[in-house]
Amino acid sequence: MRGFWGLMRAYWVSERWREAWALTAVIIGITALASKTSVWMAEASAELVNGIAFFHHPDNATPLQTVLTSAGLLMLLVLFKDLGLIGTRHLFSTTLHRKWRGWLDERFNQALLDRNHTHFHIQHATRAADGTPVPTPDNIEQRLQESIKGMTGGAIGLAMGVIGVFTSLWFVGEKLIETSGPVSGLDFLGSYGSAVLALTAVVLYVPLNTYIAVKVGRALQRLTNTMQQAEGSYRGELTTFLRRSFHVAATRGEAVQKATHDRLYSDIDRTWSRLNWFNAGYMSFELIYNFMAARIVSYAPGLVPYMNEKISLKGYITGAELVNSLISQCSWFIHVMPEIATLRTNARRVTELAEAIERVQRPDDFYRQTGRSDFRFGTQHSVFGLTVKDLELVHTGEDAQPFLSVPHLRFRRGEWTFVKGESGSGKTSLIKAFNGLWPHGGGEITLPEGATTFYATQDVRLPPVSLKQLVCLPAHEDEHSDTKVAALLHKAGLGEFIEFLLEPSRDGKIWEEVLSGGQKQKLVLARILLHQPGLLFLDEATSALDVEAKAVFHQALKDACPAITVISIMHEAEPPKSASGEDFYDSVLRIADGVATKRPLRAGLPAEITTILEKPVPATALRKRVPPRQHLRQKQE
Incomplete structure (x- = not known):
């Protein structure tokens, strides 16, 4: 798990591979069905627009019924997709997220708390093979909790987006070809003219903007990494301060402590300011991109064959809705580029911790990098x-x-x-x-x-465990009888606490505070x-x-x-x-x-x-x- 892809696939090749692949298969199936539903929604939307456009046509015997039926079908499809499919997929994806995160957390805890005292050794700096100093991993608690949680959630979201792109290309592309018509000037393409034109518009529009998004995303990644480090340092100092608050009060050191807090928070504030500028610019870029995709790029390819009466209004609207759906799915990377930047940052922080753990598996060799x-x-x-x-x-x-x-x-x-x-x-x-x-x-x-x-x-x-467990450490409390432990507490001068032997706290306070x-x-x-x-x-x-x-x-x-x-x-x-x-x-x-x-x-x-x-x-x-x-x-x- 010292590399990005190794970290990504570790759970799926672990002893819990059946659980991982079963959840993944369900998510893939639901995603594919959601993509197919998008095609049905495009057709239903075209039927609704067509019914409205020909509401007063003399050949339309039941105009109101046609409009209401199309609107009702479209509404049912929206409910089926967004409430049924997307909601169910969210449940399964969050379950996969919870299972994967739990498995990774367990692996890292086992690695840190092994009998090699890895948790102790990784807090010492070392050097790389070329002599370059390798700093100790900062904010380990943040890496174990926030980074693993953010990484696993982001990776699952990214994977669902990729699956959605491929399934949409399959189903939407198939429908575009089915409803395609000839285009003047592209007669050599025959009836596939409008489909080729639509796909060309997608190919030209999406990759160019994705390239811009990737460039911005890299800057966001660097800023996100800096932000996490700054916030982790500030949170760590607050935690340390609360543990020694008595000493701060006794020495009247509040002013010095406040200056320390102000200095650490100023790093957060500066980074946050730059991050806000990038996020605001990216949000504007995304809004313009979405408008252009939905109102211009989607409708432009079919406009020529529609004007030349090669396709009907219904075919034109259907094609435009399909192109919009395809752009929306293929633009998933653009929509979540900030999340991808965060994913890469979180993954890097987790892999850095894995690399640090690996480095100290042979403590003597590890310490020889920085001395005798x-x-x-x-x-x-x-x-x-x-x-x-x-x-x-x-x-x-x-x-x-x-x-x-x-x-x-x-x-x-x-x-x-x-x-x-x-x-x-x-x-x-x-x-x-x-x-x-x-x-x-x-x-x-x-x-x-x-x-x-x-x-x-x-x-x-x-640690926050029962009083008996505190006496029995490092053994488990079940290895010793209550009577024996109580007798030893009395012998050590703590007989007043025997009645709370099996309690993890007293009067709402853990034993560390009592x-x-x-x-x-x-x-x-x-x-x-x-x-x-x-x-x-x-x-x-x-x-x-x-x-x-x-x-x-x-x-x-x-x-x-x-x-x-x-x-x-x-x-x-x-x-x-x-x-x-x-x-x-x-x-x-x-x-x-x-x-x-x-x-x-x-x-x-x-x-x-x-x-x-x-x-x-x-x-x-x-x-x-x-x-x-x-x-x-x-x-x-």
């Missing part, structure tokens, strides 16, 4: 815990120098390590690297075999206690808790997970202690001057513990290597 990325992940016997060797972290850029170096580290099973360092020293970057979430650098990271990992961050974001920062961190504690990970990373995960609550948090971990390996970053200069004054942490990892070193927290640690903290891992202890970043398929926060 040579992380090697492996597993070893769990008794040896987590080891790190020759690790270097750098920023984007092929010549970037390491801002953090780790010659050799080992975190034994059951060991708790406190990470210290100045702000900006690379503490969080190191934790990200352990979890395969830092893009640039290199080194060897060997994880304990069979151990699941859990990464708890300072900022906790909660729980405070500290309560969210207690919720993460309940999640850790439930999943019992072997390797836990705490990145300021208790920052919203007071001293006593932090001690309770750590004590709950120590009691429930005795064999867990903990690596923790905190603001405090010294790690918390238990109520009895005992240390929770066994060692401290200090980051200073771009180097990470580890030592026992207490000088009185047993010698065997001090030794195992520094002793290199025997080569024979290493188990099979796993592909880079694939270890992240273990459970994580």
Whole structure:
């Protein structure tokens, strides 16, 4: 789905091809019948005009009955086509639109939310093969919703228009030939003279104006694309602002925020102004085109044979109505050129997202486009815990120098390590690297075999699901009993919410809005206690808790997970202690001057513990290597 046509046909060759083709076949059938009905309407219209023209003719014995019958038949045909056929086709086409959009949305969500963390990687810029920077796709939420919806709807409308053109050419052309008559000066064409003249008028008039419409359409496409980007940026900023509105209020930053909004909206306003000029000009062009088609081009071809009495008035009107119908159908591209421009814009934005997803399927190769990325992940016997060797972290850029170096580290099973360092020293970057979430650098990271990992961050974001599901993440809530989850909520200090365990909200508010920062961190504690990970990373995960609550948090971990390996970053200069004054942490990892070193927290640690903290891992202890970043398929926060 990385190209326009691949994107267009993907649904029709997918596992749901029967559904797609069944709906398509119905739409094609109805469109063909609607085109045939247009021929009948042209004949009925000619009968009505003919009845009016010969209303007072002496040979017309029942003039009123003739006019009323023709008018009634024309009205029935209009109702049959517009109310019956077009209405029914609209129902089927919108159903196809809904099904296709749903299938595409499902595909993109699966691709973004795979175990490769694609949604995370595509937010990093890269370079093309020739070194040209490739920016990250902007406004992904807009691409997934508005662009896919607009693209699928526009494509179905375009396809129905194309089908209508071909069916009209068949049925209307057949009728034009049937009612054709000779034309003076074109005697060599015989009785096909007026038909050839009519078709020639269509061939000359429609393509020329379509060419003009295409030129204007390309300009509209560029403006529409710019408009979507500008609106997406403005909407994204509004969404971000509402999430941090408290901070804006606390810092009295409304004036700065307003200036940001004004700047973003000015981009929308400028583009909108230019778009309005183009749309107004195009609307005028279309109105003139329609008038010329209906009143001049349609009636001109048959005028000569009618004046020479080669065809009757009825034949003349029938031919003119048929030509008008044919021009109307063949002019469908002109009428919907703005929509086609929008379709191309939407399709491009969707294919850009598909291309971005494809680029990051091999994260290491992807990150090598913008710098060094040579992380090697492996597993070893769990008794040896987590080891790190020759690790270097750098920023984007092929010549970037390491801002953090780790010659050799080992975190034994059951060991708790406190990470210290100045702000900006690379503490969080190191934790990200352990979890395969830092893009640039290199080194060897060997994880304990069979151990699941859990990464708890300072900022906790909660999806709009039930409280039980929030505790059970990333597992499904059906995998754990209500009693067990309720007990862990109580143990984490959230017992007051147990009665709302199965509810997605409380008092009309989702849990993201109900729980405070500290309560969210207690919720993460309940999640850790439930999943019992072997390797836990705490990145300021208790920052919203007071001293006593932090001690309770750590004590709950120590009691429930005795064999867990903990690596923790905190603001405090010294790690918390238990109520009895005992240390929770066994060692401290200090980051200073771009180097990470580890030592026992207490000088009185047993010698065997001090030794195992520094002793290199025997080569024979290493188990099979796993592909880079694939270890992240273990459970994580």
